[in-house]
Amino acid sequence: MKAIVIEQYGGKEQLKMQELEKPTPGENQVVVKLHATSINPIDWKLREGYLQEMLPFEFPIVLGWDAAGVVDAVGDGVEEFKVGDRVFARPDTTNRGTYAEYTLVDENLLAPIPDNISFEEAAAVPLTALTAYQCLFDFGDVKKGDKVLLHAGAGGVGTFAIQLAKHKGAYVSTTASTKNIDFLLSLGADEVIDYTKQDFEDELKDYDFVLDALGGDILDKSFHVVRDGGTIASIAGQPNQEKAKQKNIKADFIWLVPRGDRLKELADLLEQNKLSVTIGHRFPLSEAGVKQAHALSESHHAKGKIVITID
Numbered sequence: 292m293k294a295i296v297i298e299q300y301g302g303k304e305q306l307k308m309q310e311l312e313k314p315t316p317g318e319n320q321v322v323v324k325l326h327a328t329s330i331n332p333i334d335w336k337l338r339e340g341y342l343q344e345m346l347p348f349e350f351p352i353v354l355g356w357d358a359a360g361v362v363d364a365v366g367d368g369v370e371e372f373k374v375g376d377r378v379f380a381r382p383d384t385t386n387r388g389t390y391a392e393y394t395l396v397d398e399n400l401l402a403p404i405p406d407n408i409s410f411e412e413a414a415a416v417p418l419t420a421l422t423a424y425q426c427l428f429d430f431g432d433v434k435k436g437d438k439v440l441l442h443a444g445a446g447g448v449g450t451f452a453i454q455l456a457k458h459k460g461a462y463v464s465t466t467a468s469t470k471n472i473d474f475l476l477s478l479g480a481d482e483v484i485d486y487t488k489q490d491f492e493d494e495l496k497d498y499d500f501v502l503d504a505l506g507g508d509i510l511d512k513s514f515h516v517v518r519d520g521g522t523i524a525s526i527a528g529q530p531n532q533e534k535a536k537q538k539n540i541k542a543d544f545i546w547l548v549p550r551g552d553r554l555k556e557l558a559d560l561l562e563q564n565k566l567s568v569t570i571g572h573r574f575p576l577s578e579a580g581v582k583q584a585h586a587l588s589e590s591h592h593a594k595g596k597i598v599i600t601i602d
Contacts, residue, residue: 292310292311292312292313292391292392292393293308293309293310293311293391293392293576294308294309294310294311294353294390294391294392295307295308295309295353295354295355295390295391295576295577295578295581296308296309296311296350296351296352296353296390297338297350297351297352297354298350298351299350300338300339300340300343301338301339301340302338302339303335303338303582303585303586304582305338306338306578306581306582306585307578308577308578309351311351311353311391313392313393314387314393314394314395315364316364316365316366316369316395317366317395318366318367318368319366319367319368319369319397319398319399320365320366320369320395320396320397320398321362321363321364321365321366321369321372321378321395321396321398321401322362322363322364322365322393322394322395323358323360323361323362323363323378323380323393323394323395323396324360324361324362324363324392324393325358325359325360325389325391325392325393325394325601326359326360326361326410326411326414326600326601327359327360327410327411327413327414327598327599327600327601328355328357328358328359328388328389328390328414328576328598328599328601329355329357329414329415329418329419329447329596329597329598329599330355330581330584330585330587330588330596330597330598330599331356331357331418331419331447331588332588333356333384333418334354334355334356334388334585334588335585335588335589337352337354338354338585346384348385348386349386350386351386352386352388353386353387353388353389353390353391353394354388354390355388355389355390355391355599356381356382356384356388356389356417356418357379357381357389357414357415357416357417357418358378358379358380358381358382358389358394358396358414358417359378359379359404359410359411359413359414360377360378360379360410360601361375361376361377361378362374362375362376362378363393368398369398370398371398371401372398372401376403377403377404377410377413378396378401378402378403378404379401379402379404379413379414379416379417379554379558380396380400380401380402380417380549380551380554381400381417381418381421381547381549381554382394382395382396382397382400382549383396383397383400383549390576390581390599391576391601392576392601398551399551400549400550400551400554401551401554402551402554402555402557402558403555403558404558405558405559405561405562406562407561407562407564408558408561408562408568411570411573411598411600412561412568412570414596414598414599415447415568415569415570415595415596415598416451416554416557416561416568417549417554418447418547419447419448419450419451419596420451420455420554420557420566421547421549421550421553421554421557422448422526422545422547423448423449423451423452423455423502424451424455424553424556424557425545425547425548425553426448426452426502426524426526426545427439427452427455427456427459427500427502427524428455428459430522430524430543430545431500431502431522431524432522433456433459433461433499433500434459434460434461435459435460435461436460436461436462437461437462437499437500438461438462438464438497438498438499438500439456439461439462439463439464439498439499439500439501439502440464440465440466440491440495440498440500440501440502440513440516441453441456441463441464441465441466441480441501441502441504442465442466442491442501442502442503442504442505442509442513443465443466443467443504443505443591444465444466444467444471444475444478444480444483445467445468445471445474445475445594445595446504446591446593446595447593447595447596447597448502448504448526449465449475449502449504450478450569450595450596451566452502453465453475453478453479453480454478454479454565454566454567455566457478457479457480458560458565458566461500462481462482463479463480463481463482464480464481464482464483464484464491464495464498465480465482465483465484466483466484466486466491467483467484467485467486468485468486468487469485469487469488471483471594472485474569474594478567478569490512491512491516492512492513492515492516495516496515496516496518497516497518498516498517498518498521499517499518499521499522500517500521500522500523500524501513501516501517501521501522501523501524502524502525502526503523503524503525503526503527503528503530504525504526504527505527505591506525506527506528507527507528510523510525510527510528510530511531511534514530514531514534514535514538514540517538517540518538519538519539519540520538520539520540521538521540521541522540522541522542523535523540523541523542523543524542524543524545525542525543525544525545526544526545528544529543529544530542530543530544568595568596569594569595569596570595570596570598571593571594571595571596571597572584572587572593572594572595572596572597572598573597573598573599573600574597574598574599574600575599575600575602576599576600576601576602580599581599584597584599
């Protein structure tokens with residue numbers, strides 16, 4: 292099968308097309324023939340070598356951890372899915388990711404793709420929407436009436452976090468550049484802070500929850516807007532625990548735990564048109580296409596999701 296791999300850590304030039312052996316399913320596993328995947332920051336962070344201590348993979352490494360396609364083969368013990376089913380997943384984080392024609396997925400991480408959702412749309416969902424869900428509800432316990440600040444609202448996690456928080460009944464503020472204000476209001480945001488003209492820490496106060504997708508100064512400044520006893524979830528850095536202790540704030544770095552049951556909940560919302568997918572950019576599964584997609588993701592200026600289409 293064709294796959295984009297890296298043979299060593301480094302820049303985008305490390306992304307190469309290779310022929311690899313098609314996977315075979317083990318017990319409780321399926322092989323998915325992929326029609327689309329998507330780009331996430333974990334992809335290029337791992338490519339650069341930033342995550343090698345956390346994820347000490349052997350080369351060659353196939354990046355990518357969003358799967359959307361059709362079940363091609365099933366292993367022993369698989370009961371819920373059969374060959375031909377349309378499925379999507381955030382597979383386990385292994386060195387055989389989804390920049391490929393086929394990938395292995397554990398049955399418990401799969402969910403059916405709703406009939407009203409394309410493969411490309413489905414590929415945009417798992418990692419980012421599950422991350423948003425886990426941060427907001429599993430960690431943050433966000434509920435109706437809470438005041439929520441979501442940084443980088445126009446990004447992959449942000450677009451889903453806005454919708455999920457609003458669906459729960461929270462008051463949602465988010466940060467974005469001028470060109471994305473109307474877009475985020477259309478997703479349901481109650482208030483958009485234009486970071487090119489405003490400092491969010493001067494505009495907002497007494498928030499119950501912050502989702503940080505940027506780290507650094509943004510994460511540090513987020514402590515100014517959270518009420519005593521509030522919560523900060525970061526997917527971009529480890530919050531300062533001394534600051535957290537001073538204000539009795541629950542704060543932590545969140546590493547996604549994939550769950551098929553949660554993905555089924557998200558699929559239900561997609562089917563009911565209560566959750567929409569924003570695909571900002573599409574590239575083919577080729578060396579040039581994936582390199583361009585990585586460059587765009589690294590710029591932090593992508594709108595919505597960057598999808599890779601697989602013939």
